[in-house]
Amino acid sequence: MGKYILKRVLQFIPVFIGVTIILFAMKAIVPGDPISMITGGRAVPEQTRLQLEVQNNMIYGDENGQPIYDENGDTIPVPIWEQYIRYMDDLLHGDLGTSYSKKRPVTDIFAEKYPYTIRLAACAICLEAVMGIGAGLISAVKRYSFWDVLVTLVTSVLVAVPAFWLGMILQLIFGIWLKNITGGAFSMPISGAGGPTSPYQDFMHYILPAFTLAAVSTAYTARIMRSQLLDVLNQDYIRTAKAKGLSNRAVIVHHALKNALIPVVTYIGIDFGAMMAGAILTETVFNWPGVGYEIYRAISARDWPLVMGGVTIIIVVVMVINLIVDISYAFLDPRIRLGSSKSED
């Protein structure tokens, strides 16, 4: 087991380096002059400009932040590989730069935004687990019944629905058309949070965004649950359990479900990791102040330190969660850790 964990952690490192190289390369090819971004396009004295260039690792400087000149009196540009090393050095020390537009450290901004994303993701995961596992269970147990067909159709449609459109349709139905029935609880996105008179304002405003965020993954969860359960129900030990005279219900609850759930739970775990990337579309539709919306705004504003720092944080979070999911999968399913050397993909 220790060997498996070590192997997974070691695989993590090249991917992490590759990701940072891509991010750094993007930062390098981005059009526009970073100094004029920082100053907001205003003209600045030459000396200030040079100090800013030193601060941003563009030219060499001394310990006071003053530029160093060569024998011709020119500044010395920092080569690109050294810029990358400095970027990694800052990264590993938890310094991800300062936002151009907000003039605040990127880590502070994201520490503020992450709780919103985590709460939304937690709600979405609960919905996803309950609805997805429930629907998959019903359609596998009552195979080829009306319910099975219904689940298959609904999951196909959900996978094809654009999330942002679904969010707006839900706002339209529950917030506008059914305004009188729902007491206006959904009539406003989060900024209004149902209004001060709404009795539900604490949790009501989570429902629509969480549902929107969970929609596609719920469909996949249901499909995986269905195919896994059908798979497990064909196994010999299930036939043995039935032959012992156990009821159908007991066979499913005590024997089949536990094994069928392993891949489902793994999928949900990975999906939670993906949601930690911030749901750009859902957060934008609902004006949800999470990390996805923050990065989207940063991209629109060409605030590159915020984009790059933010994406770096997000990817590290996602990768760490995937690592944890993989390792717990190996705990749950001995076949993975014992036969791992031959695994493809």
Added chain:
Amino acid sequence: MLYPSPTQKLGMEATAEAVAQEHDKGSGASRTLWGDAWRRLRQNKLAIIAAVWIIFVALVAITADLWAPQLLGSPTAADTTQMAAQSLQPPSLEHPFGTDVTGRDILVRVIYGARISLTIGLLATAISTAIGLVMGALAAYYGGIWDTIIMRAADIFLAFPYVLFVLCLIAALGQSITNVFVAIGILGWPSIARVFRSAILSVKENDYVDAARAMGASDARIIARHIFPNSVASIVVYATMNIGSAILSEAAISFLGMGVQPPNPSWGIMIQDGQAYLMTAPWLMIMPGLAILSTVLAFTLLGDGLRDALDVKMKDA
């Protein structure tokens, strides 16, 4: 390419013939992989409806210039003299999908939006497939260090949150229609490479590949003549589904304002336009959304149908 059916090998031609005739009256017994697949596909009603819908959307989009503006008005330019009277009209006989705030007909904009969506879906998939095929072939055929490097690169690409990566790439490359499908296309290669790699790995071990090598065929020839035709089924299935997801990605990116730019009628932009009029004119966003939903659903269902017909085993179904 002809494939002997298993029954034929066993000397049961007569039975095979009878079965084939029973299945396939009139058009002659088909003995090819594609013939068999087509016969199975025709029995899948959902897949046929999906294919008909895709062909219909494509025909409407291709021929739009010939009839749509004459009937419904320009998709981009607003008629300034009529603007006040025509603004935000609900669906009617004259404007089946209603009109937007500048009085433009929504239906004609949805039709022209189909051009952008289908073009980007096809081109992005072509790019992903081309890169994915080369990468997958290198990884699977040569193995060893090639396999490690390419598959780790695929891991790196897949580690990025997809929408975020596309947005960053477009922001870095600059905003234009070309960069939208280039970005979506470039970021789609790892999945295709994985599919093709495992397809090749399963074909590579066959005796006929060894036979070809023994006869002195070059690597390129073996891949092109022997391995590719035998793994093309999984690529066709995957590419079909990929067109649908590329259309979804384009809509999402245009919705966020980073893709196709107004006044071009992309479905994503139309939904974004509609967001401001959700209360007063919901048809603005409902109609393009239904267009995305039906088209993407059609590509998914057709992909499912092809998968069953071609008997491709996929990891995540």
